[in-house]
Amino acid sequence: MKWDEFFVTGDPLIYGADVSIVLTMVGILFYLTKFKKWKWLWDEWLTTVDHKKLGIMYIVSAVLMMFRGGVDALLMRAQLAVPEANFLDSQHYNEIFTTHGTIMIIFMAMPFLIGLINVVVPLQIGARDVAYPYLNAVSFWTFFIGAMLFNISFVIGGSPSAGWTSYMPLASNELSPGPGQNYYLLGLQIAGIGTLLTGINFLVTILKMRAPGMTLFRMPMFTWSSLVTMVIIIFAFPILTVALVLMTFDRLFGSHFFTLQGEGMDMLWANLFWLWGHPEVYIVILPAFGMFSEIISTFSKKTLFGYKAMIWSMLLIAGYSFLVWVHHFFTMGSGAVVNSVFSITTMAIGIPTGVKIFNWLFTMYRGRIEFTTPMLWSLGFIVNFVVGGVTGVMLAMAAADYQYHNTYFLVSHFHYVLIAGTVFACFAGLIFWYPKMFGYKLNERIGKWVFWIFTIGFNVCFMPQYFLGLDGMPRRVYTYSEESGWGPLNMVSTIGGFMMGIAFVILVYNIYYSFRFAKRETTGDAWNGRTLEWSTPSPMPPFYNFAKIPEVTGLDHFWKQKQAGKVEKLKAEDIKKIHMPSNSGVPFIMASFFFVAGFGMVFDWMWMGIAGMIGVFGTLIYRSFEYDDGYYVSVEEVIETEKISK
Amino acid sequence: MAHTETHDPNTPLEYRSEIGRLNILGFWIFLGAEIALFATLFATYMVLTHRIADGPALGELFEVKSLLIQTFLLLTSSFTCGLAVHEMRRQNVKGLITWMAITLGLGLGFLYFEIQEFLHFIHEGANIGTSAAWSGFFVLVGTHGAHVTFGIFWVTMVLIQVAKRGLTPATSAKVFITSLYWHFLDVVWIFIFTAVYLMGMVMHHG
Numbered sequence: 128m129k130w131d132e133f134f135v136t137g138d139p140l141i142y143g144a145d146v147s148i149v150l151t152m153v154g155i156l157f158y159l160t161k162f163k164k165w166k167w168l169w170d171e172w173l174t175t176v177d178h179k180k181l182g183i184m185y186i187v188s189a190v191l192m193m194f195r196g197g198v199d200a201l202l203m204r205a206q207l208a209v210p211e212a213n214f215l216d217s218q219h220y221n222e223i224f225t226t227h228g229t230i231m232i233i234f235m236a237m238p239f240l241i242g243l244i245n246v247v248v249p250l251q252i253g254a255r256d257v258a259y260p261y262l263n264a265v266s267f268w269t270f271f272i273g274a275m276l277f278n279i280s281f282v283i284g285g286s287p288s289a290g291w292t293s294y295m296p297l298a299s300n301e302l303s304p305g306p307g308q309n310y311y312l313l314g315l316q317i318a319g320i321g322t323l324l325t326g327i328n329f330l331v332t333i334l335k336m337r338a339p340g341m342t343l344f345r346m347p348m349f350t351w352s353s354l355v356t357m358v359i360i361i362f363a364f365p366i367l368t369v370a371l372v373l374m375t376f377d378r379l380f381g382s383h384f385f386t387l388q389g390e391g392m393d394m395l396w397a398n399l400f401w402l403w404g405h406p407e408v409y410i411v412i413l414p415a416f417g418m419f420s421e422i423i424s425t426f427s428k429k430t431l432f433g434y435k436a437m438i439w440s441m442l443l444i445a446g447y448s449f450l451v452w453v454h455h456f457f458t459m460g461s462g463a464v465v466n467s468v469f470s471i472t473t474m475a476i477g478i479p480t481g482v483k484i485f486n487w488l489f490t491m492y493r494g495r496i497e498f499t500t501p502m503l504w505s506l507g508f509i510v511n512f513v514v515g516g517v518t519g520v521m522l523a524m525a526a527a528d529y530q531y532h533n534t535y536f537l538v539s540h541f542h543y544v545l546i547a548g549t550v551f552a553c554f555a556g557l558i559f560w561y562p563k564m565f566g567y568k569l570n571e572r573i574g575k576w577v578f579w580i581f582t583i584g585f586n587v588c589f590m591p592q593y594f595l596g597l598d599g600m601p602r603r604v605y606t607y608s609e610e611s612g613w614g615p616l617n618m619v620s621t622i623g624g625f626m627m628g629i630a631f632v633i634l635v636y637n638i639y640y641s642f643r644f645a646k647r648e649t650t651g652d653a654w655n656g657r658t659l660e661w662s663t664p665s666p667m668p669p670f671y672n673f674a675k676i677p678e679v680t681g682l683d684h685f686w687k688q689k690q691a692g693k694v695e696k697l698k699a700e701d702i703k704k705i706h707m708p709s710n711s712g713v714p715f716i717m718a719s720f721f722f723v724a725g726f727g728m729v730f731d732w733m734w735m736g737i738a739g740m741i742g743v744f745g746t747l748i749y750r751s752f753e754y755d756d757g758y759y760v761s762v763e764e765v766i767e768t769e770k771i772s773k
Numbered sequence: 774m775a776h777t778e779t780h781d782p783n784t785p786l787e788y789r790s791e792i793g794r795l796n797i798l799g800f801w802i803f804l805g806a807e808i809a810l811f812a813t814l815f816a817t818y819m820v821l822t823h824r825i826a827d828g829p830a831l832g833e834l835f836e837v838k839s840l841l842i843q844t845f846l847l848l849t850s851s852f853t854c855g856l857a858v859h860e861m862r863r864q865n866v867k868g869l870i871t872w873m874a875i876t877l878g879l880g881l882g883f884l885y886f887e888i889q890e891f892l893h894f895i896h897e898g899a900n901i902g903t904s905a906a907w908s909g910f911f912v913l914v915g916t917h918g919a920h921v922t923f924g925i926f927w928v929t930m931v932l933i934q935v936a937k938r939g940l941t942p943a944t945s946a947k948v949f950i951t952s953l954y955w956h957f958l959d960v961v962w963i964f965i966f967t968a969v970y971l972m973g974m975v976m977h978h979g
Contacts, residue, residue, distance in 0.1 A: 258795050323806055331799045361802060365810035373817065373912065382901045382908035383826070384817065390824035391905045395817065402813075744926075751930050754943065 135285050138219065140202075145282055174710040176260035177670050178245045181267045183564055185242025186557065188271055190635075192235040195278065197631055199227035204588075204624035207617050210609045220605035221288035222307070226281065228291030232411065233315060234274040236545070239553040240414040241270075241325055244353045247560055248329060250660035250668060251347045253338025253677050258331040260708040261750075266321040266328065268718030273318025276725045280310035284729065287311040290603065292400055293374070295385035295393040300378050306729045312375045313725040319364055319371070320721075326360030329353060338659070340679035344438075347658040347682075348424075348431055352417025355441045356410050359448060363406035370399035379731060394459055401452035409448040412544070413441060415552030416483060419505045422559055423487050425657055426502040427494025430683055433486040440479030447476045457525045458532050466525035473523035480516060484509060499654070500574035504555035507582045508547055515543025518593065533603075536596025539589045546585055554581075554634070562653035566666040567645040573637040577630045584626025591616040591623075657686035664697065669768050671705045671760055699771050705760040713753075717746040785862055786945040793946035800950045804957050811961050814916055815968060818909035822973070828903035831910060831969075832977025839890045840970050843883050844962065847921075850879035851959035858952045866940055869948065873932055876955065880925050887918050914965060920958050927951055 135141050159165050172180060202223050206215045215223065249257055257263050280286045284306035289298035298308050333354045337346070346354075374396065376382040383389030385396040424431040431437065453461060453469035487509060496502070518540040522531055531537055554577075562568050600613050607613050648666035659677060660668075662685045674697055681687060688694045724739025780789055787793050822831060854876045860868030891911070894900070901911040931947045938944050 259799065327799050327802050327806070330802055331795060335795060335798065361806050362809045365806050366813045369810055369813040369817070373908075376901070376908070376912060380901060382912065383903075383905045384821070384908050384912075386905075388826075389902065389904045389908070390821075390826040391908070392821060392824065395820060399813065399817070748930060751947075752934065754938075 133283060135282055140219075141282060148282065169712070170710070173715050174264075174712045176256070176264045176708050176710055178249050178257050178260065178263060179564065179668065179670075181263055182242045182245030182247075184267060185238045185245060185270070188274065189235050189239035189242060189553070192230050192238070192274060193631070196227050196230040196235055197628060199223045199230070201624060201628050203227065204621040206605060207607075208621040209618065210607050210611070210614045212606055215605060217605045218288060221290075221603070222281070222286035224603055225287045225290050225293075225311070226277075229277065229287070229311060229315070230274075231545075232291065232407070233318060234270075234277065236411040236549045236553070237322065238270055238274075239557075240356075240411060240549070241266075241322075243418070243553070243556045243560065244329060244349075244356075244414060246564055247556075247660055248350050248353050249332065249336070250563070250663070250672060251350045251658050252333060252336060252341060253659050253673060253679065254332065254336040255672050255676075255705065256708060257328050258336055259328050261711055261714065262324050262328050264711065264714035265717065266325040268714045269321035269324075269721060270318045272718040272722045273314045273316070273321065273725075276317060276722055276729070277310055277314030280307060280314075280729075284310065292397070292404070294400075295374070295377075295391075295396040296387050298374065298378075298396075299386055306731075309375070309378060309729040309731075312371050312378070313728050316368065316371045316375070317718075317721050317725050319367055322360060323364045323368070326357045326364065330357040330361065333357070338677050338679050341684075344435070345679055345682050345684070348420035348434070348437060349414070349417035349658075351438055352413045352420070352441060355445045356413045359406045359410050359413070359445050362449070363403045363410065366399060367403035367407075370396065370403065373399075375728070379728065394456070397456050397459070398452065401455045402449070404455070405452045406445075406448040408544075409444055411549045413444065415508075415549050416441070418552045418556040418559070419487065419508055420490075421658065422501045422505045422555055423490050424683075425559075425654055426497045426499055426505075427491045428497075428655075429490055429494040430657075431486070432489035432492075433482070434682065436482055437486055440482045443479040444476060447472060447479075451476060454523060454525075454528070457528045463525075470523055470525040474520055477516060477520050477523075484513065484516075500569070500571055500578055501555040501559040501654075503575065503578045504551045504558070507578065508551040508555070511543060511547030511551070511582070511585070515540055515547055519544065531596060533601055534596035535592040535600045535602060538602045539592035539596060542589050542592075546589075554578075559654065560660075562648050562666060563651075563660055564667065565642075567641060567647050568653060569637050569641045570645060573633060573640060577634045577637065580633065581627055581630035584623045584630060586623065588620050588623025588627060591620045595620070655689075657683040659685055661685055662688075662694075664769060671707055671765070674705075674765050674769050675701045697769055697771055699766055702762050702765045702769075702771075704762055705765060706757055707760055708757040709755050711750075711755075713746050713750050717743055720746060785949075786864075786940060786942055787949040788946075790942035790946070793942050796946055797950060797953075800953055804953065807957065811913075811916070811964075814909075814913045815964065818913045818969065821905040821909040822976075824905040825907070826904035828907055829897065829899050830977050831906055832973040832975070834894050834897050834899055835970055835974050835977075836890070836893075837974070839886055839893075840966070843886045843890070844966055846879045846883040846886065847959055847962050850876045850883065851956050853879065854952050854955045858949060861940065861945055861948055864940060866935060869940075870932055870936065873928060873948075877925055877928055880921055880955075884918060884921055884925075887914070891915075910969065914969065917958065917961055917965060920954075920961075924951065924954055924958060928955070 134145075159168060172184065175181065202215065203220065206212050206220060245257075245263070249255070287293070287298075287303070287307040287310055289303050289308055289311075293308065293311060296302055298311075333346070333350060373382070373384040377384050377386055377391070383391040385391050385393050387393065420431050420437065451469055451473045453459075453465060454473045457466050457469070487505075518536070522528055522537060522540055558569050558574060595613055595616050598613065600607065600611070607617075651663040651666055651668070652661040653666070654661070659679070662677065663669075663673065677684070677695075685694075720739050720742030722739070723742060724736050727733065727735025727737075727739055787797065825831070853872050857869050857872035857876060860872055894907075899907045901908050928951045931944070931951050935944045935948060
C-alpha cells in the first residue's frame with residue numbers, strides 16, 4: 128500500500144481536517160506537559176472506576192461526537208441547499224451521510240444516554256458504585272476506542288460509504304472496495320463489546336445494589352427505564368455482534384453470507400441488522416422517556432401520574448421492539464401476510480407510547496409548573512415527538528409505505544423521533560443533572576435561547592422534508608435537478624439546519640460561561656428534587672456517594688422527607704468505614720490493544736490484528752491473576768469529607 | 774462490600790462473598806446474551822443450509838463416527854466438570870483439580886476431532902468460501918469450537934490460581950463460573966448435534 132492510499136488525499140476539506148487534528152493534538156500535549164497534568168490525567172481519569180467520572184467522560188465524548196456528526200449534517204445541508212450544487216461529489220456525500228448516521232446513533236446518542244445513566248442511576252438507587260466498577264471502565268474505554276477507530280477513517284484509508292445500514296451487496300468488497308467499510312465493521316464491533324458489558328453491569332446493579340427499602344416498584348422512573356433498556360441491550364447487541372462478524376468474514380475471509388456469489392443472501396443482512404437495529408431505536412428512546420418523567424414530575428411538583436402504567440408500557444415497548452423489524456423493508460417483497468403482521472405490531476407500539484404521553488400530560492395537570500430549561504426541553508419533546516410518532520404510524524401502513532419508502536418523508540420522521548426524543552432528552556438531562564456533576568447550574572437565560580433557536584431551527588429544518596418526501600425526493604441523493612422543484616424547500620431546510628448548529632455553539636458557550644460565572648451551589652438539591660441523587664449534602668457527591676446508605680420508605684422518598692421536614696442529618700456515630708474498589712489502568716491498556724487489533728484488521732494486516740488480540744488476552748490474563756479487593760475509606764476520612772461537626 | 778457476613782453453614786463457598794454472588798449472577802446474564810448470539814448463528818445457518826451453490830451438500834460430507842466421538846467426549850466432559858464442582862463443595866482441592874484436568878483433556882480431545890473433521894471437509898472441497906451453506910456451517914460450529922478453546926485456556930488459568938491460593942470465596946466463584954460456561958457449551962453442542970448434523974444427514978440421506 129502506498130502512502131497516498133493510506134492517507135486520504137486530494138480534498139481541501141480533508142486537508143483542513145488533517146491540520147486541525149494535528150493542531151488539536153499538539154495543543155493538548157502542550158497543555159498537559161506545560162501544566163504538568165499527565166499524572167492528574169492518569170490518576171483521576173484514565174484509571175478511574177468511579178461511575179460518575181466514567182459518566183462524565185461518556186458525556187464529553189458524546190458532545191464531541193455530536194460536533195463531528197453535526198458538521199457532517201451541515202456539510203450535507205450545504206450541498207443540498209440549491210439544485211445541482213458542486214460543493215461535494217457523490218462519493219464524498221455518501222461517506223458523509225454514512226458517518227453522520229453511524230456516529231449520531233452509535234457514538235453520540237448511546238454514549239450520551241449511557242453517560243447520564245452512569246452518573247445518575249447508582250445515585251438514584253442509593254448505591255456506592257455499580258456492581259462491577261472495573262467492567263464499567265472496560266465498557267467506557269472499548270466504546271471510546273471504537274469511536275476513535277471509526278473516526279480516523281476520514282483521514283486514514285477513507286470513510287465507509289454504504290450508509291449506516293450498510294446493506295449488502297453495496298457494502299461488499301466489489302462495490303465498496305478499500306478499508307472504509309472495515310472501519311465500520313471493526314469500530315462498531317469494539318464499541319459493541321462495551322455496550323453489552325454496560326447492559327450486564329447496570330442490570331445487575333439495579334437488581335442487586337438498591338438501598339434497603341427500595342423495592343422494584345419504588346424505583347425512580349429513570350432507573351426503571353434504564354433497567355428495561357439494559358434488558359434490550361443484552362438480547363439485541365449479540366445479534367449485531369454476529370451480523371458484523373459475518374460481514375467481516377465476507378469481506379476479509381471470502382465467506383458467502385450476504386454476497387451475490389456462492390448463493391449468499393443479501394437480505395439476510397438487512398434482517399439481522401434491523402433485528403438489532405429496531406431494538407436499538409428503543410435503547411436510545413427509553414432512557415429519554417425516563418429522564419422526561421423525572422424532569423416533568425420535578426418541575427410540576429407532583430408525583431408522576433400513572434407510575435405503574437409507565438412501567439408496564441415500557442415493558443410492552445421492549446417486547447414489541449423485537450417484533451417489528453420487517454417494517455424497515457416492507458418493499459423487500461415478503462408478501463401481504465408478513466407485511467400485514469409487521470404493520471400491525473408496528474402500530475401496536477404506538478399504544479404504550481401514547482399511554483406515556485398522556486401520563487406526562489396528566490402529571491402536569493394541576494401541577495405548579497416551573498418553566499426551567501430542562502422543563503422547556505421536556506415540553507418541546509412532547510409536542511415534536513408526537514409529530515414524529517404520528518408520521519411513524521403513517522409509515523407503518525405497509526401499502527402506503529411503498530410510497531414513502533426511502534424518501535425524505537422517512538428521513539424527517541426518524542429525525543423527529545430521534546432529535547425531539549433522544550437529543551432533547553440529552554440536553555434536558557445534561558442541564559438537569561449538571562449541578563450534580565459539576566456543582567453549578569448552566570446559565571438559564573442562555574439555555575432558553577438555545578432551546579428556542581434549536582427547536583425552531585429543528586422544525587424549519589425537518590418540517591419541509593416531510594413535504595419533499597411526499598413530493599418524491601429520495602434520501603441519500605447527493606444532488607437533484609432544477610426541474611424537480613425541490614430547491615426552495617431544501618433551502619429552507621438548510622437554513623433550519625444551520626440554526627441548530629448555531630444553537631449548539633451557544634450551548635457550548637454556555638458551558639464555558641457557566642464555568643466562569645455561574646453561582647456555585649451550596650446544597651446538593653439544586654432543583655428541589657424528588658429522588659435520592661439530590662439528597663447528598665454536598666453539591667457533588669463524594670466518590671463514595673453516600674456516607675450513610677439511606678433507607679427508602681416509598682416513591683419520591685427524598686421529596687416526602689422534605690415535605691415532612693424529616694430530612695436526616697448525618698451524625699458522626701452513623702458513619703462506618705466504607706469499602707471501595709481500586710483504580711486500574713488495565714481497561715485503558717486493554718482498549719488500546721483493541722485499537723491495534725481493529726486497525727490491523729481494517730487494513731487486512733493480519734499480523735497486526737493477531738498481535739493486538741494477543742495483547743487483549745494478555746490483559747485479560749493479567750487481570751485474572753490480580754487479586755485486588757479494593758480498600759476501605761476510614762471513618763475519620765468520611766467525617767472529614769462530609770464536614771460533620773462533632 | 775460487607776466481608777463480615779454470617780452464613781448458613783450449607784452456603785456453598787462461592788456464594789459466601791458479595792462479589793462472588795454478583796459475579797455469578799452477572800455471568801448467568803452473560804449466558805443469556807450468549808444464547809442470543811448462538812440463536813442468531815443458528816438462524817443464519819438454517820436460512821442458508823440449502824444454498825450450496827456448486828459445492829457439496831452438507832449432509833453429503835458429515836460422518837457419523839467423528840460426530841459420535843466428538844459428542845461423547847464433550848458430553849462426558851460436562852459430567853466430569855460436574856464432578857469437579859462436587860469435589861470443590863467437599864473442599865477437596867486435589868479432587869477438583871483432577872476432575873477439571875480430565876475435563877480439559879476431554880475438551881482437547883473434542884477439539885482434536887473437530888479440527889480433523891474440518892480438515893477432512895476442506896480436503897473434500899468444502900471450505901468457508903465454498904457456498905453460503907458451508908459459510909454458515911463453519912462459522913456456527915467454529916464459534917462453538919472457539920468457545921471451547923477459550924474455555925480450555927480460561928479453566929487452566931483458574932486452576933493455577935486454585936493451586937496457588939487454595940479454595941477461597943474468590944477462587945471458588947471463578948471455578949463455579951467456568952463450570953457454568955463449560956456446561957453451556959455442552960448445551961450448545963446438543964443443538965448443533967441436532968440442528969446441524971442430524972438434520973443435515975437426515976435431509977441428505979432421506
